[in-house]
Amino acid sequence: MDNPENVFQMFEAHMQSYKGDDPLGEWESYMQWVEENFPDNKEYITTLLQHLMKEFLDKKRYHNDPRFISYCLKFAEYNSDLHQFFEFLYNHGIGTQSSPLYVSWAGHLEAQGELQHASAIFRRGIQNQAEPRELLQQQYRLFQIRLAEIHLPAQSKSNPGKNSACISKNQGSELPGVVSSAHDKESNKEQRVVMISKSEYSAHSSVAAQADIQQVVMYCKEKLIRGESEFSFEELRAQKYNQRRKHEQWVNEDRHYMKKKEANAFEEQLLKQKMDELHKKLHQVVETSHEDLPTLQERPEVNSAHVRPAVGSQQEPTAPCLPAIHQQTSRHAGEKPREALAAVPLVANGTTAALVPPAVGQTIAPAGPLPAQPATDSRYISQNIHEFKPQSRAETREGCEAHKVANTGSFHTTPNTSLGMAQATPSKVQPSPTVHTKEALGFIMNMFQAPTLPDISDDKDEWPSLDQNEDAFEAQFQKNAGSSGAWGVNNIISTLTSTFPVFEDGNKENYGLPQPKNKPTGTRTFGERSVSKFPSEPNEVPHAEEFLDDSTVWGTRCNKTLAPSPQSIGDFTSAAQLASTPFHKLPADSVHILEDKENVATGYTHAPLAACKENMVEPSKDRKSSPIQETSPAQALPTDVSSASLHRRSQPAAGGALVREAQWGLEACKLTDAACAPVEGPPDAIAGLQAEEMQMYPLGTASAPNFTIENPWDDHLILRLLSGLSKPVNSYPNVFEWQCKLPAIKPKTEFQLGSLMVYVNHLLGEGAFAQVYETTHGDVDDTKNKQKFTLKVQKPANPWEFYIGTQLMERLSPISRHMFIKFYSAHLFQNGSILVGDLYSYGTLLDSDEDDLSADLALIDLGQSIDMKLFPKGTAFTGKCETSGFQCIEMLSNKPWNYQIDYFGVAATVYCMLFGTYMKVKNEGGVWKPEGLFRRLPHLEVWEEFFHLMLNIPDCHHLPSLALLRQKLRTLFQQHYASKVRTQRNRLIVLLLEYKRSRK
């Protein structure tokens, strides 16, 4: 990502702190690096040379340094009046004792036809005893010979012999035509070609027969000969290695410098905030004393004045429900405290916000008094729990519950930390890119970085397959170990030759290990984006082995793959576990990791249903089945704290529903298209979608009911929603219900799917509870053009995803439909489901028009969608998705949300495309920001504004205008990138085709 200017800044920073005695040496390696990496950027090189000249012009000790001279000569090439330049150098005393300078100078004059002058320069050099003397003398001799030839053109026969004499200096080339003499600067290619045609070599060659054959050396000969000495390939390589180390050193220095700077800035900010606070407090105190009111009464007022509407209104029903609590608490001891502790921070936040106007934002929580408030909170929360206590709890849930109980201990500490609000919910689990996302990212990054020049440190990012290959060796180790039961060299050797004693304790650092867990740390080379990151997470441990095994197979079989292979089951599994549909049970062991988060991730249940019943808008005509209509609040919308963990199938569910592919589809969406139009892609589609919905269900009126549902992905909820549909899923013509179990589906086999015989080609990807296969069948009407399609096999059945897919197609305008996967049909079995969908193979890209570029790229995972249509207007949610990278700000700060998640998703998507990594957010002084340095990003302000807008949404009723934002970005895009789209698109196509090929 480095561009020359940045590198130069880095270098300058480095030079400023450089204490060594050879600054030119540093310059030299820098120049080498630049020439290496930006060979075509002549302008930049000239600028650099200029800098260098300025820097060393007055440094006497370098005046005859051959390195400096060579830079002078290089710089001379860019000078229009060479003679003047040489004069200038000479007068400055530069290179007065350097033969190359005289040779160049004389060569220039000779070329100008000023032979006398050239001769004088040679003599001047000899007189000044320029070094190396031989060079100068030899060149002078040659010059004289040429001079003589001009005078005696008839004797041209003598020329070749003499020429070759000169060449013999270069260790007797067989082919004078190719010899590039380092100090023979003035000779250009044409001249040499002429020499070849004369083929004088035959004169002293033993292979006269081949005299006419032109020979071309196929190695970088000119690199090997520098000045007087030759170099071997390995020496070049060693040089590169050293240069690289040096470059890394600069980068590190720069990084340290930046870090320091940031730290300082941060400190400054802190101080400033403290000052602000003090001011405010002072102000408050003054006011209070003025009004002569007790503080306790004052505070609520402040609250209601400043607290964000959603929070404020939620606090109101607190008191009345007190009595119910205790009973409930005792019964569900394990569950409640967690809810409480999640809720307390939220209320605390409200309080905090009350003290400091939201606009200012604060990092440091005022030490303001919170008298009696906590008590109210807990009461209030408990009440909610009571109200929403699930009527029936799935058996499976009990297991989870047990884990949760363990967390209650942290109850008291949590509120404190969240008071500060600075660090709401640090993501413990890195979002795990799924296979598709990784691939997509790879492409995207490529596209984005196209205009910038290569950077060494980025290499590894851009070559994801590196990791894989690098792993192959180790992975094979594992395999060997596994199969033979023995490990490593020693055991095996010992079986072969008695000279090898058995070796017991391996060197853990150097050696492959029997425990796959440790392996990545010791032997990884390019760890950053590698899939083996997973094993470092506790819940992935059981998968580590599997993963290694897979990569073994894969490593040996196809080490040419661009990106992590979809065949790599472990890889996909791990990814899918963290980011896929909500219909995945977590393996028991993974509950451990979840329980960490329960502290913070608990839902904040708050739905005074009874109160707002009247305000509700009927989502569907089917009143009876709409759970929201049910009179008993206790029965309505069972909420469950743990429902935050999306992957559990354990949740009770109830009705409701809506449209959105929650942006978490991010992990699965093939965003590649957006690469062409960074801003126009998904945000567009989503914005369109959003607009549509907003039309249907105008949001953001102050009077809108505050309707809170904890977890929109709750299984039971979804079940209810589905059963409450006016048009049940199973009434769709393309939904088939089978009173049998899922047929066995294996690659390379056929099975009967309804009336069709389906041949399964291969497994495209696999999640914890879903497998996606590529399949073929002969005669299906609606897919006659596409013989191939995908089967998404899920256990248990997942009609929800199908419903969402169908709804999308129904509700979306035809233009944006292609952005989402189309399901042709769904087959529901007793224990699972098969969704028949499009196969996205990139294949149609070539056929598509430019405008249609994204035709074949689509959101394919609809598992975590919410149909807002099925919920009353104004419904807000409080649950969280477990994939921390997809948790929106409101989830992180425990606020209710609805569309915020989409805004966040859009922001995350954009971030993803800009930086190639998942977005992590941080709260800086009350303002949410994406983490990471923006300083090298083009159009910095626009993006900053964008992220600010998208991440800092006041509440559910004040959503930023996407249209405006889109307008802005579109303008920017058209201004700056319109002309580049075509080339970028072509590159994208090449990449995609490439990718497709490599996948075969």
Added chain:
Amino acid sequence: MSLFGTTSGFGTSGTSMFGSTTTDNHNPMKVRCWEVQDSGQTIPKAQQMHTGPVLDVCWSDDGSKVFTASCDKTAKMWDLNSNQAIQIAQHDAPVKTIHWIKAPNYSCVMTGSWDKTLKFWDTRSSNPMMVLQLPERCYCADVIYPMAVVATAERGLIVYQLENQPSEFRRIESPLKHQHRCVAIFKDKQNKPTGFALGSIEGRVAIHYINPPNPAKDNFTFKCHRSNGTNTSAPQDIYAVNGIAFHPVHGTLATVGSDGRFSFWDKDARTKLKTSEQLDQPIAACGFNHNGNIFAYASSYDWSKEGGTDRASSVMAKHAARGRGQTAAWRVCCPPAARLRDVCGFVSLATCPVPCALLWEVAEVTGCVLLISVRARLLPTCTESLARSAHGSR
């Protein structure tokens, strides 16, 4: 030099040297050990790291140790029994060659460096047993007791005798006109070293006897690793000869080149026996196993095209691309030379001298392994032809 210890006292010092102190995470330089089965299948066995690119590897005579020479100016001894590696040599410049010398009265490691010295180490002392000055930087060397030959930059060529103690035997004027790149000693029918084959950077190998009856007739050079025959008018592409190996039984030799081909030759009959298909990458190193059943060669990037001419770099781009399962797309986005500047390949390959059922190889890998696959294959037709021809020529 506290790192030096006795061969028996490896203990944990090796761990700290190679594990945690390998700070250059970015670019760990690895030496890897592969087992090659009769089927030609290779199985990775073990690996060690250096702090700089590894330039050469060799085995001890009993097959228990592997020695590695590196750009980090050190050489290391890797004891396979304990999987520990310790530093055994130190130079002022990168160490280019390393050889194990097993003499009746001593055994030592010979290292040749770009610091223009040849040093002999007993592996237990931080001081060399002996230091011999070279006229130039050491480029390649070979040892078959009691003979050693070292080829240097500027076409220097020196033969050493190793009896009693190493000493310079003779300086030879190079039979080649271009940079020396690889050298291999061959034996006579009594199994004594009698001469060497020297490969040049420009597609030529010289066969040179130390004491030939008729020097003018017995010594000769031959061309290899060039494209196109002599009968076409197209320009002839000339590639570097990267490695030479003699068949342990038949005395025929194999050469490998940057052109991505390996060839077998009968030096006695002065004929070419066989040339391989052209691979998509240069072949950087080669070797026979102890009984000549298996010929191993390493196909990888060899730095011959680094930042070369337009022609060279475009060719390289193609190579690079293929190696990575991609094609010319990369050429669009970045200059291949820049992209590949840190991609290192095999430079050396040594086969285990111990006659056992399996062949052990050590192949040096630095940087990323991306472009690289080890191709150690059983080549029945090749070995057959080697044998047939060798017999036929006698």
